[in-house]
Amino acid sequence: MNGPDVNAGVDGAGADAAAALARAANELFGVLERLSDRFVDVWSSATADLQSSEFLTSDIAALRPDVFAAIDANPAFESAGFVLVEGVVADGPRCLEWWHREPSGDHDRIGFNLEPGTPDCYDYYDKEWFAAAVSGGSRFVSGPLIDLPCADVYILTFSQPIAVSGRLLGVAGADVAVSRFEHRILPPLRNLPRPSLLVNSERRVIASNDARFTTGEKLPTLPGVDDSWSTVQPVTPDLGWVLASGLVG
Amino acid sequence: MPGRTRVHRLLPALPSTGVPTTVSRQLSEAIRLGLLAPGEQLPSESDLASQLGVSTASLREALSALRHQGLVETRRGRRGGTFVCGPVESSTSRLRRSLQQRSAIGLRDFGDEWAAVAGTSARLAAARASTAHLDNLDRLVEQLDRASTVGDRGRAHSRFFIEIALASQSERLTRAEVRMQAETGELLWLPTIEPFPLAHAVAALAEIAMAIRSENGLLARDLAESHVQQATRWLVQTRIAEPPEQM
Numbered sequence: 032m033n034g035p036d037v038n039a040g041v042d043g044a045g046a047d048a049a050a051a052l053a054r055a056a057n058e059l060f061g062v063l064e065r066l067s068d069r070f071v072d073v074w075s076s077a078t079a080d081l082q083s084s085e086f087l088t089s090d091i092a093a094l095r096p097d098v099f100a101a102i103d104a105n106p107a108f109e110s111a112g113f114v115l116v117e118g119v120v121a122d123g124p125r126c127l128e129w130w131h132r133e134p135s136g137d138h139d140r141i142g143f144n145l146e147p148g149t150p151d152c153y154d155y156y157d158k159e160w161f162a163a164a165v166s167g168g169s170r171f172v173s174g175p176l177i178d179l180p181c182a183d184v185y186i187l188t189f190s191q192p193i194a195v196s197g198r199l200l201g202v203a204g205a206d207v208a209v210s211r212f213e214h215r216i217l218p219p220l221r222n223l224p225r226p227s228l229l230v231n232s233e234r235r236v237i238a239s240n241d242a243r244f245t246t247g248e249k250l251p252t253l254p255g256v257d258d259s260w261s262t263v264q265p266v267t268p269d270l271g272w273v274l275a276s277g278l279v280g
Numbered sequence: 281m282p283g284r285t286r287v288h289r290l291l292p293a294l295p296s297t298g299v300p301t302t303v304s305r306q307l308s309e310a311i312r313l314g315l316l317a318p319g320e321q322l323p324s325e326s327d328l329a330s331q332l333g334v335s336t337a338s339l340r341e342a343l344s345a346l347r348h349q350g351l352v353e354t355r356r357g358r359r360g361g362t363f364v365c366g367p368v369e370s371s372t373s374r375l376r377r378s379l380q381q382r383s384a385i386g387l388r389d390f391g392d393e394w395a396a397v398a399g400t401s402a403r404l405a406a407a408r409a410s411t412a413h414l415d416n417l418d419r420l421v422e423q424l425d426r427a428s429t430v431g432d433r434g435r436a437h438s439r440f441f442i443e444i445a446l447a448s449q450s451e452r453l454t455r456a457e458v459r460m461q462a463e464t465g466e467l468l469w470l471p472t473i474e475p476f477p478l479a480h481a482v483a484a485l486a487e488i489a490m491a492i493r494s495e496n497g498l499l500a501r502d503l504a505e506s507h508v509q510q511a512t513r514w515l516v517q518t519r520i521a522e523p524p525e526q527m
Contacts, residue, residue, distance in 0.1 A: 175385075185385060210383035217384060217520060242516035245388045 042262055044223060049264045049274045051219035052229055052238075056189075056267055058215075059207060060170055062101050063111075063191035066203035069097045070113060071195050085121035091128045095138075102132050107211040109184050110141065113193070114155050115201035116165055126201075127155060160190040164202040168192050172270050175209050175237060175247055185209045185247075187237070209246060213238060224277050230254055232271025250275075299334050300341035306332075307342065309462045311351050311367050313442070314435045318366030322352065325362075369431045375470050384519050390464060391512025395505045397456045398441055402488060402504035404448035406497035413447035417489040425482045433478065434466035440485055444492070444504070468511055476514045484510070 073093050077086045091113060102108045112129035120126040125145040130138045143153035155161045163171035174187040190204040216238040220227050226241035234253045236244050244250075254275035255263040261277030310316045322328055322343075329339040343362060346352045354362045382390075405413070420443060424436035438461035445457035468476050484507040491500035 185389070209385045213383055213385055221520065221522070240520055242513040242520065245516065246385045247388070 042264075045227070045262050045264050045274060045276050048219040048223055048227070049266045052216055052266045052272070052274060055212070055215040055219075056172065056270065056272070059105065059107070059189055059205065059212075060191055062105055062108075063170075063189060063203045063205060066094075066097055066101055066111070066113070067191050067193040069094055070193050070200070070203060074119075074200060075195065086119065087122050088120045088126050088128075090120075091126070094128075095130070098128075098130050099138050101205070102130060102138065103136075105205075107207045107215070108132065109178075109186055109206040109208045111203075111205035112141075113201060113203055114161055114190075116199060119200050125155070127153070158188075160188045160204060161202060164190045164192040164204075165199045168194060168199055169269055172231070172272075175235070178206060187212065213246075220274075226278055227274065227276040228254075229266065230273050230275055237272070299338040300345065303332055303334055303339060303342035304345040307346055308349065308351055311346075311364055312370075312431070312435075313438050313458070313461055313465060314367070315442075315458075316364045318364055320364045322362040322364070367431055367435070369429060370466055372430065372471060375430070375466055379467050379470060379515070379519055380522065382519060384516050387464075387512065387515045387519055390460070391508060391515070393456075394460045394464075394512065395508040397453055397460060398444065398508050399501045399505040401441075401445040401448040401450070401453045401457060402492060403497040403501035404450060404453070405444045406492045406495050406500045408449045409447035409492055413443060414489070414493050416443050417447070417485075417492065421482060421485045421489055424478070424485060427478075430466055430469045430471070433469040437468065437481065437485075438465035440489075444488070447492070464515065467515060470518065472518055474518075476511065480510070481507070 073090060074086055077090050078084055094113065098111055098113075102111050110129055110131040112127070114129070115123075115126040117124040125147075127143050127145060129141045129143070131141050133139050144151050145155075146152055147154065158173070160171045160173040163169055170192065171190045172187050173190075175185055176188075177183055178186045178188075184206070186206040186208055188204060188206050190202040192202055193200045216229055217240070220229065220238060220240035223240060226239060226244050228236050228241070228244055228250075229238040230250060230253070231237055232253070234250045236246055236248045236250065238246060250259075252259060254260045254273050258279055260275040261279055262275070264274045264276075266272040266274050307316070316322075323331065325336055325339055325343070329336045332339065334342075343352060343354070347354060350368050351365055352362050353365050354360070409417075417440060420436055420440040424433060424440065427433040427436050442454065442457050442461060445454040448454070470476075484503065488500055488503045488507065491503055
Protein backbone atom coordinates (compact mmCIF):
# COMPACT_ATOMS: atom_id res chain seq x y z
CA MET A 32 0.00 0.00 0.00
CA ASN A 33 1.03 3.59 0.05
CA GLY A 34 1.79 4.34 3.68
CA PRO A 35 4.66 6.55 4.77
CA ASP A 36 8.06 4.93 4.38
CA VAL A 37 8.78 4.90 8.09
CA ASN A 38 10.63 1.63 8.10
CA ALA A 39 12.72 0.79 5.07
CA GLY A 40 12.79 -2.92 4.35
CA VAL A 41 9.48 -3.59 6.08
CA ASP A 42 7.80 -4.41 2.79
CA GLY A 43 10.43 -7.00 1.93
CA ALA A 44 10.16 -8.60 5.35
CA GLY A 45 6.39 -8.29 5.12
CA ALA A 46 6.36 -10.05 1.75
CA ASP A 47 8.40 -12.92 3.20
CA ALA A 48 6.05 -13.14 6.14
CA ALA A 49 2.99 -13.08 3.86
CA ALA A 50 4.51 -15.89 1.81
CA ALA A 51 5.20 -17.93 4.96
CA LEU A 52 1.63 -17.42 6.16
CA ALA A 53 0.27 -18.49 2.77
CA ARG A 54 2.47 -21.60 2.92
CA ALA A 55 1.04 -22.49 6.33
CA ALA A 56 -2.50 -22.36 4.92
CA ASN A 57 -1.56 -24.07 1.65
CA GLU A 58 0.07 -26.97 3.48
CA LEU A 59 -3.21 -27.79 5.19
CA PHE A 60 -5.13 -27.30 1.95
CA GLY A 61 -2.69 -29.70 0.31
CA VAL A 62 -3.86 -32.40 2.71
CA LEU A 63 -7.49 -31.62 1.83
CA GLU A 64 -6.75 -31.60 -1.91
CA ARG A 65 -5.41 -35.13 -1.57
CA LEU A 66 -8.54 -36.18 0.32
CA SER A 67 -10.63 -34.55 -2.38
CA ASP A 68 -8.71 -36.42 -5.12
CA ARG A 69 -9.21 -39.70 -3.26
CA PHE A 70 -12.92 -38.98 -3.02
CA VAL A 71 -13.11 -38.41 -6.76
CA ASP A 72 -11.30 -41.74 -7.34
CA VAL A 73 -13.74 -43.67 -5.17
CA TRP A 74 -16.77 -41.84 -6.52
CA SER A 75 -15.67 -42.29 -10.14
CA SER A 76 -15.07 -46.00 -9.78
CA ALA A 77 -18.43 -46.47 -8.04
CA THR A 78 -20.36 -44.57 -10.69
CA ALA A 79 -18.41 -45.02 -13.91
CA ASP A 80 -18.52 -48.67 -14.91
CA LEU A 81 -22.28 -49.13 -15.24
CA GLN A 82 -24.99 -46.67 -16.13
CA SER A 83 -27.15 -47.91 -13.29
CA SER A 84 -24.51 -47.98 -10.58
CA GLU A 85 -24.96 -45.68 -7.64
CA PHE A 86 -22.77 -44.05 -5.04
CA LEU A 87 -24.04 -44.83 -1.54
CA THR A 88 -23.28 -43.41 1.88
CA SER A 89 -21.62 -46.72 2.73
CA ASP A 90 -19.15 -46.29 -0.17
CA ILE A 91 -17.48 -43.48 1.78
CA ALA A 92 -16.22 -46.11 4.23
CA ALA A 93 -13.48 -46.87 1.71
CA LEU A 94 -12.11 -43.38 2.39
CA ARG A 95 -11.87 -43.72 6.15
CA PRO A 96 -8.23 -44.81 6.16
CA ASP A 97 -7.40 -41.66 4.19
CA VAL A 98 -9.28 -39.43 6.62
CA PHE A 99 -7.65 -41.13 9.63
CA ALA A 100 -4.20 -40.80 8.07
CA ALA A 101 -4.80 -37.10 7.39
CA ILE A 102 -5.91 -36.53 10.99
CA ASP A 103 -2.99 -38.51 12.39
CA ALA A 104 -0.39 -36.77 10.23
CA ASN A 105 -1.60 -33.26 11.13
CA PRO A 106 -1.67 -32.55 14.86
CA ALA A 107 -3.46 -29.24 14.20
CA PHE A 108 -6.46 -31.17 12.80
CA GLU A 109 -9.16 -31.51 15.39
CA SER A 110 -11.42 -33.36 12.97
CA ALA A 111 -11.84 -33.88 9.24
CA GLY A 112 -14.13 -35.45 6.71
CA PHE A 113 -16.44 -35.05 3.73
CA VAL A 114 -19.63 -33.07 3.35
CA LEU A 115 -21.60 -33.72 0.18
CA VAL A 116 -23.98 -31.82 -2.03
CA GLU A 117 -27.57 -33.09 -1.97
CA GLY A 118 -28.12 -35.99 -4.33
CA VAL A 119 -24.50 -37.13 -4.55
CA VAL A 120 -25.35 -40.17 -2.44
CA ALA A 121 -28.25 -42.18 -3.85
CA ASP A 122 -29.52 -43.03 -0.34
CA GLY A 123 -29.27 -39.33 0.72
CA PRO A 124 -30.30 -36.61 0.18
CA ARG A 125 -27.53 -35.26 2.42
CA CYS A 126 -24.35 -36.84 3.66
CA LEU A 127 -21.78 -35.75 6.18
CA GLU A 128 -18.97 -38.04 7.26
CA TRP A 129 -16.82 -36.33 9.85
CA TRP A 130 -14.22 -37.85 12.14
CA HIS A 131 -12.79 -36.45 15.32
CA ARG A 132 -9.52 -37.28 17.04
CA GLU A 133 -10.11 -38.54 20.56
CA PRO A 134 -7.57 -37.66 23.27
CA SER A 135 -6.69 -41.38 23.24
CA GLY A 136 -5.72 -41.07 19.56
CA ASP A 137 -8.75 -43.08 18.41
CA HIS A 138 -11.06 -41.73 15.75
CA ASP A 139 -14.64 -41.07 16.59
CA ARG A 140 -17.35 -40.36 14.04
CA ILE A 141 -19.37 -37.29 14.88
CA GLY A 142 -23.05 -37.98 14.45
CA PHE A 143 -25.23 -35.19 13.12
CA ASN A 144 -28.92 -35.07 12.53
CA LEU A 145 -29.18 -34.05 8.88
CA GLU A 146 -32.98 -34.22 8.62
CA PRO A 147 -34.07 -30.75 7.46
CA GLY A 148 -36.82 -29.16 9.52
CA THR A 149 -36.03 -31.02 12.75
CA PRO A 150 -35.03 -28.87 15.73
CA ASP A 151 -31.50 -30.24 16.09
CA CYS A 152 -30.82 -30.47 12.36
CA TYR A 153 -27.25 -29.61 11.44
CA ASP A 154 -27.94 -27.65 8.27
CA TYR A 155 -24.59 -27.52 6.58
CA TYR A 156 -26.02 -25.64 3.62
CA ASP A 157 -26.13 -22.68 6.01
CA LYS A 158 -22.43 -22.83 6.78
CA GLU A 159 -20.27 -20.39 4.91
CA TRP A 160 -17.43 -22.90 4.46
CA PHE A 161 -19.87 -25.21 2.64
CA ALA A 162 -21.72 -22.55 0.69
CA ALA A 163 -18.52 -20.86 -0.54
CA ALA A 164 -17.00 -24.15 -1.65
CA VAL A 165 -20.01 -25.61 -3.43
CA SER A 166 -21.51 -22.45 -4.93
CA GLY A 167 -18.32 -20.65 -5.86
CA GLY A 168 -16.10 -23.69 -6.18
CA SER A 169 -13.47 -21.94 -4.11
CA ARG A 170 -11.59 -23.08 -1.05
CA PHE A 171 -12.56 -21.32 2.15
CA VAL A 172 -11.51 -20.83 5.75
CA SER A 173 -14.10 -19.80 8.28
CA GLY A 174 -13.43 -18.71 11.82
CA PRO A 175 -11.81 -18.60 14.20
CA LEU A 176 -14.89 -19.63 16.13
CA ILE A 177 -15.88 -21.88 19.00
CA ASP A 178 -17.28 -25.03 17.52
CA LEU A 179 -19.94 -26.28 19.87
CA PRO A 180 -20.93 -29.43 17.96
CA CYS A 181 -17.29 -30.54 17.94
CA ALA A 182 -16.22 -30.44 21.56
CA ASP A 183 -16.17 -26.62 22.03
CA VAL A 184 -12.70 -26.14 20.62
CA TYR A 185 -11.57 -22.82 19.12
CA ILE A 186 -11.12 -23.67 15.47
CA LEU A 187 -10.71 -22.55 11.88
CA THR A 188 -12.70 -24.64 9.40
CA PHE A 189 -10.82 -25.30 6.15
CA SER A 190 -12.88 -26.49 3.20
CA GLN A 191 -11.71 -27.65 -0.20
CA PRO A 192 -14.26 -28.16 -2.98
CA ILE A 193 -14.51 -31.61 -4.53
CA ALA A 194 -15.22 -31.25 -8.22
CA VAL A 195 -15.24 -33.69 -11.08
CA SER A 196 -15.49 -32.40 -14.65
CA GLY A 197 -17.07 -29.18 -13.51
CA ARG A 198 -19.61 -30.82 -11.20
CA LEU A 199 -19.26 -29.89 -7.51
CA LEU A 200 -19.81 -32.92 -5.30
CA GLY A 201 -19.10 -31.40 -1.92
CA VAL A 202 -16.12 -30.51 0.22
CA ALA A 203 -13.23 -32.16 1.94
CA GLY A 204 -12.78 -30.25 5.15
CA ALA A 205 -10.98 -30.05 8.45
CA ASP A 206 -11.44 -28.25 11.73
CA VAL A 207 -8.06 -26.86 12.69
CA ALA A 208 -7.43 -26.05 16.35
CA VAL A 209 -6.15 -22.46 16.61
CA SER A 210 -3.98 -23.42 19.58
CA ARG A 211 -2.16 -26.02 17.48
CA PHE A 212 -1.98 -23.97 14.28
CA GLU A 213 -0.57 -20.79 15.82
CA HIS A 214 3.00 -22.14 15.95
CA ARG A 215 2.86 -22.01 12.13
CA ILE A 216 1.41 -18.49 11.83
CA LEU A 217 3.03 -16.67 14.77
CA PRO A 218 6.72 -17.09 13.86
CA PRO A 219 6.39 -15.28 10.49
CA LEU A 220 4.95 -12.27 12.34
CA ARG A 221 7.47 -12.24 15.14
CA ASN A 222 10.11 -10.07 13.51
CA LEU A 223 7.76 -7.64 11.84
CA PRO A 224 7.04 -4.22 13.41
CA ARG A 225 4.32 -4.23 16.05
CA PRO A 226 1.45 -4.48 15.46
CA SER A 227 1.42 -6.87 12.51
CA LEU A 228 -1.71 -8.93 12.08
CA LEU A 229 -3.06 -11.69 9.91
CA VAL A 230 -6.66 -10.64 9.26
CA ASN A 231 -9.49 -12.43 7.45
CA SER A 232 -12.10 -10.93 5.15
CA GLU A 233 -14.52 -10.32 8.01
CA ARG A 234 -11.75 -8.11 9.51
CA ARG A 235 -11.18 -10.62 12.29
CA VAL A 236 -7.66 -11.13 13.64
CA ILE A 237 -6.36 -14.66 13.05
CA ALA A 238 -2.86 -14.08 14.42
CA SER A 239 -1.04 -11.10 15.85
CA ASN A 240 2.42 -10.21 17.09
CA ASP A 241 0.95 -7.64 19.48
CA ALA A 242 -1.12 -8.58 22.52
CA ARG A 243 -3.20 -5.41 22.15
CA PHE A 244 -4.79 -7.15 19.15
CA THR A 245 -5.78 -10.67 20.06
CA THR A 246 -6.93 -13.55 17.92
CA GLY A 247 -10.68 -13.41 17.38
CA GLU A 248 -10.98 -9.64 17.77
CA LYS A 249 -12.65 -7.65 14.98
CA LEU A 250 -10.86 -4.57 13.69
CA PRO A 251 -12.95 -1.41 13.21
CA THR A 252 -12.26 -1.46 9.46
CA LEU A 253 -10.91 -3.96 6.97
CA PRO A 254 -7.19 -3.22 6.49
CA GLY A 255 -6.68 -1.54 3.15
CA VAL A 256 -9.98 0.33 2.94
CA ASP A 257 -8.51 3.33 4.73
CA ASP A 258 -5.11 4.60 5.86
CA SER A 259 -5.11 2.89 9.28
CA TRP A 260 -2.21 0.61 8.38
CA SER A 261 1.13 1.55 6.85
CA THR A 262 1.32 -1.67 4.82
CA VAL A 263 -1.33 -4.17 3.83
CA GLN A 264 -0.32 -7.19 1.79
CA PRO A 265 -2.42 -9.99 0.39
CA VAL A 266 -1.59 -13.38 1.94
CA THR A 267 -3.96 -15.68 0.09
CA PRO A 268 -6.19 -13.53 -2.15
CA ASP A 269 -8.77 -16.29 -2.64
CA LEU A 270 -9.20 -16.67 1.13
CA GLY A 271 -9.28 -12.94 1.71
CA TRP A 272 -6.45 -13.10 4.23
CA VAL A 273 -4.25 -10.02 4.48
CA LEU A 274 -1.20 -9.07 6.48
CA ALA A 275 -1.57 -5.60 8.01
CA SER A 276 1.47 -3.94 9.52
CA GLY A 277 2.16 -0.72 11.36
CA LEU A 278 -0.82 1.08 12.80
CA VAL A 279 -0.81 4.69 11.59
CA GLY A 280 -1.45 7.39 14.18
CA MET B 281 -7.57 -17.41 55.30
CA PRO B 282 -9.32 -20.69 54.66
CA GLY B 283 -8.64 -23.21 57.37
CA ARG B 284 -6.46 -26.14 56.57
CA THR B 285 -9.32 -28.60 56.67
CA ARG B 286 -11.12 -27.05 53.70
CA VAL B 287 -8.22 -26.41 51.40
CA HIS B 288 -8.88 -29.49 49.31
CA ARG B 289 -12.38 -28.29 48.42
CA LEU B 290 -11.02 -25.17 46.78
CA LEU B 291 -8.49 -26.89 44.66
CA PRO B 292 -8.99 -27.65 41.03
CA ALA B 293 -9.29 -31.22 39.94
CA LEU B 294 -6.08 -32.32 38.32
CA PRO B 295 -5.65 -34.75 35.47
CA SER B 296 -5.59 -38.25 36.85
CA THR B 297 -2.01 -39.36 36.88
CA GLY B 298 -2.37 -41.76 39.78
CA VAL B 299 -3.83 -40.83 43.11
CA PRO B 300 -0.59 -40.13 45.04
CA THR B 301 0.72 -37.84 42.28
CA THR B 302 -2.58 -35.98 42.14
CA VAL B 303 -2.67 -35.50 45.89
CA SER B 304 0.92 -34.34 46.12
CA ARG B 305 0.30 -31.84 43.29
CA GLN B 306 -2.81 -30.49 44.98
CA LEU B 307 -0.97 -30.03 48.26
CA SER B 308 2.08 -28.47 46.65
CA GLU B 309 -0.22 -26.07 44.76
CA ALA B 310 -1.83 -25.10 48.08
CA ILE B 311 1.60 -24.51 49.60
CA ARG B 312 2.80 -22.54 46.60
CA LEU B 313 -0.24 -20.25 46.73
CA GLY B 314 0.22 -19.81 50.46
CA LEU B 315 -3.13 -21.45 51.27
CA LEU B 316 -1.16 -23.74 53.53
CA ALA B 317 1.13 -21.47 55.49
CA PRO B 318 4.72 -22.27 56.49
CA GLY B 319 4.79 -23.89 59.91
CA GLU B 320 1.18 -25.03 59.65
CA GLN B 321 0.58 -28.56 60.88
CA LEU B 322 -1.33 -30.83 58.52
CA PRO B 323 -4.16 -32.90 59.97
CA SER B 324 -3.29 -36.46 60.97
CA GLU B 325 -2.70 -38.84 58.09
CA SER B 326 -6.00 -40.64 58.62
CA ASP B 327 -7.97 -37.34 58.87
CA LEU B 328 -6.31 -35.81 55.81
CA ALA B 329 -6.74 -39.02 53.82
CA SER B 330 -10.45 -39.09 54.56
CA GLN B 331 -10.84 -35.36 53.79
CA LEU B 332 -9.20 -35.85 50.44
CA GLY B 333 -11.09 -39.06 49.83
CA VAL B 334 -8.00 -41.17 49.28
CA SER B 335 -6.48 -44.17 51.03
CA THR B 336 -3.92 -43.71 53.80
CA ALA B 337 -1.42 -45.54 51.64
CA SER B 338 -1.89 -43.06 48.77
CA LEU B 339 -1.61 -40.12 51.15
CA ARG B 340 1.62 -41.50 52.66
CA GLU B 341 3.09 -41.83 49.20
CA ALA B 342 2.04 -38.25 48.38
CA LEU B 343 3.54 -36.91 51.63
CA SER B 344 6.73 -38.76 50.97
CA ALA B 345 6.99 -37.01 47.57
CA LEU B 346 6.37 -33.64 49.24
CA ARG B 347 9.04 -34.37 51.86
CA HIS B 348 11.40 -35.21 49.06
CA GLN B 349 10.65 -31.82 47.42
CA GLY B 350 11.27 -30.10 50.77
CA LEU B 351 7.70 -28.79 50.98
CA VAL B 352 6.79 -30.57 54.22
CA GLU B 353 8.68 -32.20 57.04
CA THR B 354 7.63 -34.85 59.47
CA ARG B 355 8.69 -34.49 63.09
CA ARG B 356 8.58 -37.37 65.53
CA GLY B 357 7.70 -37.28 69.20
CA ARG B 358 4.97 -35.88 71.39
CA ARG B 359 4.58 -32.69 69.29
CA GLY B 360 5.18 -34.65 66.13
CA GLY B 361 3.29 -34.53 62.87
CA THR B 362 3.67 -33.25 59.34
CA PHE B 363 4.41 -29.54 58.96
CA VAL B 364 4.48 -27.22 55.99
CA CYS B 365 8.03 -26.00 55.38
CA GLY B 366 7.03 -23.24 53.04
CA PRO B 367 7.12 -22.97 49.31
CA VAL B 368 10.23 -23.80 47.40
CA GLU B 369 11.14 -21.08 44.93
CA SER B 370 10.15 -22.14 41.41
CA SER B 371 13.00 -22.19 38.99
CA THR B 372 12.87 -19.49 36.33
CA SER B 373 13.62 -21.98 33.60
CA ARG B 374 10.71 -24.18 34.69
CA LEU B 375 8.37 -21.16 34.59
CA ARG B 376 9.71 -20.14 31.20
CA ARG B 377 9.14 -23.64 29.84
CA SER B 378 5.69 -23.63 31.32
CA LEU B 379 4.89 -20.36 29.52
CA GLN B 380 6.31 -21.68 26.25
CA GLN B 381 4.07 -24.73 26.50
CA ARG B 382 0.97 -22.54 26.51
CA SER B 383 -0.49 -21.21 23.28
CA ALA B 384 -1.03 -17.47 22.83
CA ILE B 385 -4.71 -18.10 22.15
CA GLY B 386 -4.93 -20.26 25.29
CA LEU B 387 -3.51 -17.38 27.34
CA ARG B 388 -5.96 -14.92 25.80
CA ASP B 389 -8.79 -17.29 26.66
CA PHE B 390 -7.43 -17.69 30.19
CA GLY B 391 -7.46 -13.89 30.51
CA ASP B 392 -11.07 -13.73 29.32
CA GLU B 393 -12.16 -16.13 32.06
CA TRP B 394 -9.97 -14.52 34.70
CA ALA B 395 -11.41 -11.06 33.86
CA ALA B 396 -14.93 -12.44 34.28
CA VAL B 397 -14.12 -14.08 37.61
CA ALA B 398 -12.01 -11.25 39.04
CA GLY B 399 -14.34 -8.50 37.77
CA THR B 400 -17.48 -10.00 39.24
CA SER B 401 -15.71 -10.96 42.47
CA ALA B 402 -14.53 -7.36 42.90
CA ARG B 403 -18.03 -5.97 42.24
CA LEU B 404 -19.56 -8.34 44.81
CA ALA B 405 -16.72 -7.79 47.28
CA ALA B 406 -17.52 -4.07 47.30
CA ALA B 407 -20.99 -4.96 48.55
CA ARG B 408 -20.06 -7.83 50.84
CA ALA B 409 -16.50 -7.53 52.18
CA SER B 410 -15.93 -7.61 55.91
CA THR B 411 -13.46 -5.28 57.64
CA ALA B 412 -11.09 -8.22 57.97
CA HIS B 413 -11.15 -8.75 54.20
CA LEU B 414 -10.53 -5.04 53.58
CA ASP B 415 -7.57 -5.05 55.95
CA ASN B 416 -6.21 -8.21 54.36
CA LEU B 417 -6.40 -6.60 50.94
CA ASP B 418 -4.39 -3.59 52.14
CA ARG B 419 -1.88 -5.89 53.79
CA LEU B 420 -1.51 -7.91 50.58
CA VAL B 421 -0.87 -4.75 48.57
CA GLU B 422 1.96 -3.90 50.97
CA GLN B 423 3.17 -7.47 50.78
CA LEU B 424 3.35 -7.24 46.99
CA ASP B 425 5.20 -3.93 47.25
CA ARG B 426 7.87 -5.52 49.44
CA ALA B 427 8.08 -8.83 47.58
CA SER B 428 11.39 -9.36 45.87
CA THR B 429 11.31 -12.92 44.53
CA VAL B 430 9.16 -14.41 41.79
CA GLY B 431 7.48 -16.66 44.33
CA ASP B 432 6.77 -13.88 46.84
CA ARG B 433 5.32 -11.63 44.17
CA GLY B 434 3.23 -14.46 42.76
CA ARG B 435 1.90 -15.37 46.20
CA ALA B 436 1.00 -11.80 47.20
CA HIS B 437 -0.65 -11.06 43.85
CA SER B 438 -2.52 -14.38 43.80
CA ARG B 439 -3.62 -14.07 47.42
CA PHE B 440 -4.95 -10.58 46.71
CA PHE B 441 -7.30 -11.92 44.03
CA ILE B 442 -8.26 -14.95 46.12
CA GLU B 443 -8.98 -12.57 49.02
CA ILE B 444 -11.32 -10.55 46.77
CA ALA B 445 -13.09 -13.78 45.81
CA LEU B 446 -13.38 -14.76 49.48
CA ALA B 447 -14.76 -11.28 50.20
CA SER B 448 -17.37 -11.79 47.47
CA GLN B 449 -18.81 -14.56 49.67
CA SER B 450 -19.15 -16.83 46.66
CA GLU B 451 -17.82 -20.37 46.95
CA ARG B 452 -17.88 -20.83 43.20
CA LEU B 453 -16.04 -17.63 42.43
CA THR B 454 -13.48 -18.48 45.09
CA ARG B 455 -12.91 -21.91 43.59
CA ALA B 456 -12.64 -20.38 40.12
CA GLU B 457 -10.17 -17.72 41.31
CA VAL B 458 -8.00 -20.34 43.03
CA ARG B 459 -7.96 -22.31 39.79
CA MET B 460 -6.96 -19.16 37.84
CA GLN B 461 -4.14 -18.45 40.26
CA ALA B 462 -2.92 -22.03 40.35
CA GLU B 463 -2.66 -21.88 36.57
CA THR B 464 -0.66 -18.70 36.08
CA GLY B 465 0.00 -17.08 39.45
CA GLU B 466 3.78 -17.08 39.19
CA LEU B 467 4.13 -16.75 35.40
CA LEU B 468 3.33 -13.05 35.63
CA TRP B 469 6.52 -12.44 37.56
CA LEU B 470 8.86 -14.24 35.22
CA PRO B 471 11.99 -12.12 34.86
CA THR B 472 12.23 -11.02 31.22
CA ILE B 473 13.68 -8.10 29.30
CA GLU B 474 10.40 -6.26 29.83
CA PRO B 475 9.11 -7.63 33.13
CA PHE B 476 5.56 -7.05 34.29
CA PRO B 477 5.83 -3.65 36.02
CA LEU B 478 5.63 -4.23 39.77
CA ALA B 479 5.03 -0.56 40.65
CA HIS B 480 2.04 -0.41 38.29
CA ALA B 481 0.65 -3.62 39.71
CA VAL B 482 0.99 -2.34 43.28
CA ALA B 483 -0.77 0.90 42.32
CA ALA B 484 -3.53 -0.98 40.47
CA LEU B 485 -4.16 -3.33 43.39
CA ALA B 486 -4.22 -0.40 45.82
CA GLU B 487 -6.88 1.29 43.67
CA ILE B 488 -8.96 -1.88 43.53
CA ALA B 489 -8.72 -2.29 47.30
CA MET B 490 -9.75 1.34 47.73
CA ALA B 491 -12.76 0.97 45.43
CA ILE B 492 -13.88 -2.14 47.35
CA ARG B 493 -13.43 -0.31 50.64
CA SER B 494 -15.49 2.61 49.41
CA GLU B 495 -18.17 0.14 48.28
CA ASN B 496 -17.99 1.32 44.67
CA GLY B 497 -18.76 -2.00 42.98
CA LEU B 498 -18.73 -0.84 39.37
CA LEU B 499 -15.43 0.97 39.76
CA ALA B 500 -13.93 -2.06 41.56
CA ARG B 501 -15.06 -4.29 38.70
CA ASP B 502 -13.67 -1.97 36.02
CA LEU B 503 -10.34 -1.62 37.81
CA ALA B 504 -10.05 -5.39 38.38
CA GLU B 505 -10.90 -6.16 34.75
CA SER B 506 -8.48 -3.58 33.51
CA HIS B 507 -5.64 -4.92 35.67
CA VAL B 508 -6.40 -8.47 34.54
CA GLN B 509 -6.33 -7.27 30.94
CA GLN B 510 -2.92 -5.65 31.48
CA ALA B 511 -1.62 -8.84 33.06
CA THR B 512 -3.01 -11.02 30.28
CA ARG B 513 -1.57 -8.79 27.59
CA TRP B 514 1.81 -9.07 29.22
CA LEU B 515 1.56 -12.88 29.29
CA VAL B 516 0.46 -13.05 25.64
CA GLN B 517 3.14 -10.60 24.47
CA THR B 518 5.82 -12.47 26.40
CA ARG B 519 4.60 -15.74 24.90
CA ILE B 520 4.56 -14.29 21.37
CA ALA B 521 8.09 -13.00 21.81
CA GLU B 522 9.17 -16.46 23.01
CA PRO B 523 11.59 -15.55 25.76
CA PRO B 524 15.04 -16.95 25.11
CA GLU B 525 16.37 -19.62 27.47
CA GLN B 526 19.18 -17.37 28.67
CA MET B 527 18.32 -13.92 29.94
